[in-house]
Amino acid sequence: MTSAAGTLPDNIVYFVRALRRAGVPVGTAQILEALRAVSVVGFTNRLDFHTTLRAMIVTRAEHLLVFDQVFTMFWRDPEFLENMITNLLPVITAPPVDPLMEPARTRAAEAMASGGGKPRCAPQQEQLEIDAQFSHSDVEKLSEKDFDAMTAVEIYAAETAIRTMGLNLPKVPGRRYSLAANAVQIDRRRALQGARRSGGEMILLPKRRAKPRRLNLVVLCDISGSMTSYSRMMMHFVHSVAQFQGQSWAAVHGFTFGTRLHNISPLLTIKDPDAALRAIGSHVRDWEGGTRIASSLGDFNMHWARRVLSTPSVVLLITDGLEREGIAKLESEMARMALQTRELIWLNPLLRWEQFSPQAAGIRAMLPYVSSFVACHNLDSLQELSDSLRNGLHADHKKRLIGMLK
Amino acid sequence: MQQLPKSIDKTSELLASEGYVADRSLATLTYLSLTLNRPIFLEGEAGVGKTELAKVIAKGLGRDLIRLQCYEGLDTSTSVYEWNFAAQMLAMRNGVGEADIYDEKYLIKRALLKAVEPHASGPPVLLIDEIDRTDAPFEAFLLEALSDFQVTVPELGIIKAQEPPIVILTSNRTREVHDALKRRCLYHWVDYPDFDREMKILTARVPEAKQALSLEVVAFIQKLREEDLFKRPGLAETLDWAKCLIALDVVALSPDVITDTIGAVLKYQDDIAKITGGAATRILDQIKQDMQALK
Numbered sequence: 162m163t164s165a166a167g168t169l170p171d172n173i174v175y176f177v178r179a180l181r182r183a184g185v186p187v188g189t190a191q192i193l194e195a196l197r198a199v200s201v202v203g204f205t206n207r208l209d210f211h212t213t214l215r216a217m218i219v220t221r222a223e224h225l226l227v228f229d230q231v232f233t234m235f236w237r238d239p240e241f242l243e244n245m246i247t248n249l250l251p252v253i254t255a256p257p258v259d260p261l262m263e264p265a266r267t268r269a270a271e272a273m274a275s276g277g278g279k280p281r282c283a284p285q286q287e288q289l290e291i292d293a294q295f296s297h298s299d300v301e302k303l304s305e306k307d308f309d310a311m312t313a314v315e316i317y318a319a320e321t322a323i324r325t326m327g328l329n330l331p332k333v334p335g336r337r338y339s340l341a342a343n344a345v346q347i348d349r350r351r352a353l354q355g356a357r358r359s360g361g362e363m364i365l366l367p368k369r370r371a372k373p374r375r376l377n378l379v380v381l382c383d384i385s386g387s388m389t390s391y392s393r394m395m396m397h398f399v400h401s402v403a404q405f406q407g408q409s410w411a412a413v414h415g416f417t418f419g420t421r422l423h424n425i426s427p428l429l430t431i432k433d434p435d436a437a438l439r440a441i442g443s444h445v446r447d448w449e450g451g452t453r454i455a456s457s458l459g460d461f462n463m464h465w466a467r468r469v470l471s472t473p474s475v476v477l478l479i480t481d482g483l484e485r486e487g488i489a490k491l492e493s494e495m496a497r498m499a500l501q502t503r504e505l506i507w508l509n510p511l512l513r514w515e516q517f518s519p520q521a522a523g524i525r526a527m528l529p530y531v532s533s534f535v536a537c538h539n540l541d542s543l544q545e546l547s548d549s550l551r552n553g554l555h556a557d558h559k560k561r562l563i564g565m566l567k
Numbered sequence: 568m569q570q571l572p573k574s575i576d577k578t579s580e581l582l583a584s585e586g587y588v589a590d591r592s593l594a595t596l597t598y599l600s601l602t603l604n605r606p607i608f609l610e611g612e613a614g615v616g617k618t619e620l621a622k623v624i625a626k627g628l629g630r631d632l633i634r635l636q637c638y639e640g641l642d643t644s645t646s647v648y649e650w651n652f653a654a655q656m657l658a659m660r661n662g663v664g665e666a667d668i669y670d671e672k673y674l675i676k677r678a679l680l681k682a683v684e685p686h687a688s689g690p691p692v693l694l695i696d697e698i699d700r701t702d703a704p705f706e707a708f709l710l711e712a713l714s715d716f717q718v719t720v721p722e723l724g725i726i727k728a729q730e731p732p733i734v735i736l737t738s739n740r741t742r743e744v745h746d747a748l749k750r751r752c753l754y755h756w757v758d759y760p761d762f763d764r765e766m767k768i769l770t771a772r773v774p775e776a777k778q779a780l781s782l783e784v785v786a787f788i789q790k791l792r793e794e795d796l797f798k799r800p801g802l803a804e805t806l807d808w809a810k811c812l813i814a815l816d817v818v819a820l821s822p823d824v825i826t827d828t829i830g831a832v833l834k835y836q837d838d839i840a841k842i843t844g845g846a847a848t849r850i851l852d853q854i855k856q857d858m859q860a861l862k
Contacts, residue, residue: 208592354650357655471699
């Protein structure tokens, strides 16, 4: 090693800090391990050094690119080790956000805040008043009101109501077992174990039953222009459902799509709904733009379905289904997705009209592949969805609409 | 007991001697894993040689290979140990006392227990295959097993590995494995090999293939991976296909041959329809042109 070996650990620590700023989580134990690894491999070959650090620090495929970029930026200067401190500081103090991206980020965040933003800026006193104003009967009135027709204050109240809402799902039998007195299946292993205690005589026959297993939930939410009035509310709904995780879901995966598909699952773990929505707003770049359902679903099937649908799951597809191009592709993508899910539930706000009939080509293409077709335009319909999932009875419009198609 | 390789180059050589052509970063990782006693976590598409690495390391170092195939519901009795209750009961009826019933001869050892036991040929290679197929509880259990390399049998006490085994975990990424488990491992994403490496692998693994045919097969597969396919063919498919073509005494690729044997390469009906419906001829023409240009 060179004489700079003494500063190498420091450099690695600074490098990790830069990485953390770029959004790669690295634990202290990993740094120690990385230092150990580098001392084993030696600091002679840049490629080896790169691989060593990468192996020690990166744990997810999506971080590889970030790592490579930060690595190139950070270890660019060959004389870096000699004058680390002078060179280093500008690198790590540089803001990680691309200035070009900033307006887009703000725009997206604004898009998220539009409509429901006002009441939150209101002074504390006024908020208290609002809370008092919504007595029980008001909430009831509110629950039937279309999200589209709500005032800013009502939206705020509705968001609050959604926060307490979860989704309940029937559990399915898993591959693990628990003792149950009234089960049918004999737990042979335990019976033998008991016999061992009583000198080889089987006195009791313990029974076992498959432990109920939780299903995964995958939500695909349309955020294109035609969904504007609903997408924010739906995001609140998705967030509240994700926060219920551990009560009725094994894992919740969230995706948004407009012109592109975005995975928002990591952002759904942020506890505070407003912070989570802000984060989603700055992550997703196609709010209220056009819509390309077929290609987004294709993207999902190609890159994500194999990762998130491998365990039994329920898919909620939130979209109005207003797709103009690529109907054939839309149909084949829906067919593929339906094959991989236990239940594919389509939430469509267009069902707010009683006379709704499936005229649009996109809707006609998608309808045959969903297992149920439900409304999502007001609080009542969301509550209904939650209740029906638990009972296995859907407020299902699919049959009626398929009938209309014929 | 065979010595561990002393450098990255030596590791590369060791793998190559068993017919595994590893790129530099995988060799580095293997070297690190052997030196630092850390598990390797290999993630990648099906058929890119993840499981093979474990087999090759075991063979190259002359160690035992212990394989634990994961599935949902894997638990202690199927992965660590189980008492042979039936044998114990018979023994009791034959008058064996309670104190002697918990003897090692009534213990059925499963993969993880076997891995921490002393082996004549040195610490074994433990392959935990397709970890994404198991569920979160088993992952949580592995956290402990992998950090201390010890297992507890309440009736016998703690069994700790004198020397930790070489652990290799693989995942097809059909599910995200928890970060806590990944953190304890050296992570490597196994990608599809590039042309040169795939050629080397094919020569090493299917030596009976003629050079001209191998070139065509690898070029075709490489081009195929650039197509918009639902499942791109892995390395295993390349080797399979080459073997199929040899069995059929094919000397050069032609659209007909491809149509007849494409089932060895593509496993989705949509993909097959896409390729046999014209794309095969286009790709074939393209690689012929490329080869002409090279000459």
